[in-house]
Amino acid sequence: MKPFSAPVDDILFTLNHVVGAPRLADYDAELAGEIAAHFAAFAEGVIAPIDEPGDREGARLEGGRVRLPEGYKTAYDAFVEQGWTSLTAPEAYGGQGLGGVIGAIVSEIETGASQAFNMLVNLVPGSIRTIMAFGSDDQKARFIPPMAGGRWLGTMCLTEPGAGSDLGRVRTRAEHDGAGWRITGEKIFISGGDQDISEGIFHLVLARTGAAEEGVKGLSLFACLSEHADGSRNAVRVTRIEEKMGLHAQPTCQLAFDGAEAELVGREGEGLKAMFTLMNHARIDVGLQGIAHAARAYDIAAAYAAERVQGRDDSGPVSIDRHGDVARMLAEIDAAALGGRAMAHLALVTMEAGDDPWLVEFLTPVVKAHCSEAGMRAAETAMQVLGGYGYLEEYRLSQIYRDVRIAAIYEGANGIHAMALAGRLLRLENGAAFDAFARLIEATEPTAGLTRAYAAWQAARARLETMPDPGPVATPFLRLTARVLEQAVWARIAAAAEHHPDPARLTRAAAVVARQAARAEADLAEITAA
Numbered sequence: 001m002k003p004f005s006a007p008v009d010d011i012l013f014t015l016n017h018v019v020g021a022p023r024l025a026d027y028d029a030e031l032a033g034e035i036a037a038h039f040a041a042f043a044e045g046v047i048a049p050i051d052e053p054g055d056r057e058g059a060r061l062e063g064g065r066v067r068l069p070e071g072y073k074t075a076y077d078a079f080v081e082q083g084w085t086s087l088t089a090p091e092a093y094g095g096q097g098l099g100g101v102i103g104a105i106v107s108e109i110e111t112g113a114s115q116a117f118n119m120l121v122n123l124v125p126g127s128i129r130t131i132m133a134f135g136s137d138d139q140k141a142r143f144i145p146p147m148a149g150g151r152w153l154g155t156m157c158l159t160e161p162g163a164g165s166d167l168g169r170v171r172t173r174a175e176h177d178g179a180g181w182r183i184t185g186e187k188i189f190i191s192g193g194d195q196d197i198s199e200g201i202f203h204l205v206l207a208r209t210g211a212a213e214e215g216v217k218g219l220s221l222f223a224c225l226s227e228h229a230d231g232s233r234n235a236v237r238v239t240r241i242e243e244k245m246g247l248h249a250q251p252t253c254q255l256a257f258d259g260a261e262a263e264l265v266g267r268e269g270e271g272l273k274a275m276f277t278l279m280n281h282a283r284i285d286v287g288l289q290g291i292a293h294a295a296r297a298y299d300i301a302a303a304y305a306a307e308r309v310q311g312r313d314d315s316g317p318v319s320i321d322r323h324g325d326v327a328r329m330l331a332e333i334d335a336a337a338l339g340g341r342a343m344a345h346l347a348l349v350t351m352e353a354g355d356d357p358w359l360v361e362f363l364t365p366v367v368k369a370h371c372s373e374a375g376m377r378a379a380e381t382a383m384q385v386l387g388g389y390g391y392l393e394e395y396r397l398s399q400i401y402r403d404v405r406i407a408a409i410y411e412g413a414n415g416i417h418a419m420a421l422a423g424r425l426l427r428l429e430n431g432a433a434f435d436a437f438a439r440l441i442e443a444t445e446p447t448a449g450l451t452r453a454y455a456a457w458q459a460a461r462a463r464l465e466t467m468p469d470p471g472p473v474a475t476p477f478l479r480l481t482a483r484v485l486e487q488a489v490w491a492r493i494a495a496a497a498e499h500h501p502d503p504a505r506l507t508r509a510a511a512v513v514a515r516q517a518a519r520a521e522a523d524l525a526e527i528t529a530a
Helices: 008-018 029-057 072-081 099-113 115-121 124-134 137-148 212-218 271-307 324-353 357-391 397-408 414-430 432-442 448-464 471-495 503-516 519-528
Strands: 060-062 065-067 152-157 173-176 181-191 200-208 219-225 236-241 252-265 309-313 316-319
Touching: 008 029, 008 099, 008 324, 008 471, 029 072, 029 099, 029 115, 029 397, 060 236, 065 236, 072 115, 099 115, 099 271, 099 324, 115 271, 115 397, 124 137, 124 152, 124 200, 124 219, 124 252, 124 271, 137 152, 137 200, 152 181, 152 271, 181 200, 181 219, 200 252, 200 271, 212 219, 219 271, 271 316, 271 324, 271 357, 271 397, 324 357, 324 471, 324 503, 357 397, 357 414, 357 432, 357 471, 414 432, 414 448, 414 471, 432 448, 432 471, 448 471, 448 503, 448 519, 471 503, 471 519
Parallel strands: 152 200
Antiparallel strands: 060 065, 173 181, 173 200, 181 252, 200 219, 219 252, 236 252, 309 316
16 A cells, blocks of 8 residues: 655645645745645655555544544644644634645645545634634634634534524524523534544534524524533533444544533624634645645555556557556546646635635636535545555555545535536626636636636526526536636646646646546536537
């Protein structure tokens, strides 16, 4: 099995030369390179080695508390000691204030080493961002330093039995008893709902303060700590750990709130607005999770194919990466990782710049859906490269597939994002988000593939505007949109290829993407046939 190797050169190439991260005021390319190299060494040496045994051992529930696999506490202590918890937290509250792009670099590398570890630690930056945007000065002073210092990890408590993605059906209630708020209800699918590696847990909980008939307008956001100030446990219980397909080391919990003490964050009735501060960044991060797995799958498959000898040519025995179909599969995996990363980074840099909010609205669902599915396809194709060995646990591709599979489901199932794109965003503000995307594409130096795909997209948009219900074709429309965006970022990648350590590798991947432009007409045909 090939040890994990962080794709630092690819990450920095995309940020510095493809998506324009240097235009951000708080981004320093040299510093980004140093941080990426340091964290890559940490992830390769400390986080990656606990991933496979952690998957085998799994998290377990003992006496009402979660126990993580051996090695996770030690790895987290080292993570804290080196200051990684404070990376993006504001300096005024004990952080380093390095911004979302640096956080994304670390998060992708972290996922490639162990998605289970990433999901335990990576809600903290979003929790801090939410408190900075909606919390009081007193809450900022009390809540942020323990998270920046690694004493607390965070959770996001939205989903409930029977509610799922329909948050208007949330039944968990928050009542004010005169002294403060108390939360009662049940939440499910809570990543890191309990664990034994941090001193405490900072739960952000969406709860109903208004009447049921108010739907999402009756929801408020609360901060609920796992312990009281005196060290006693708050009334938050783990009722079970879900038995999942993958991510066995990451405890996905059902939580019962039995009159748990909590504090209102922001204004009453504006909980969903506050929660989206956490969710929108999380959706781009989920896209990067898919890309991290695609890059890992490529690394494993390419290394195996270069060593596996089968057949011969005029010069003698050859490794299977010299076989045409294997070379095609490797190039497809590599193109998915390189192109998907550029798409996610483009959305991230646009979000951090804050100068085109409609484009961010448009890109977020496309990136989340496309990149999560790219990770699944990459794992599946890499298995095919390895043949029977790909089906064995030894080469870890099966774990990659099991772990990445959730990315197409959580933070909004991909079908929901497709319907939001083809429905809500199409009609919001007379299609302002669609117009922002059109401007992005039209400002890109055209290639034959981009021109072909964009023409199909324009025709598909026109067709959607005549449909009372675009739901049946929402998924092919999102697929077509992602294809256009992919052609656009590959035009940028090709233009900057000389800055990459291996331009020939980019050329091989670019050829695959160029051929795929022809599929845009098939997407359009599916849409217009409805």
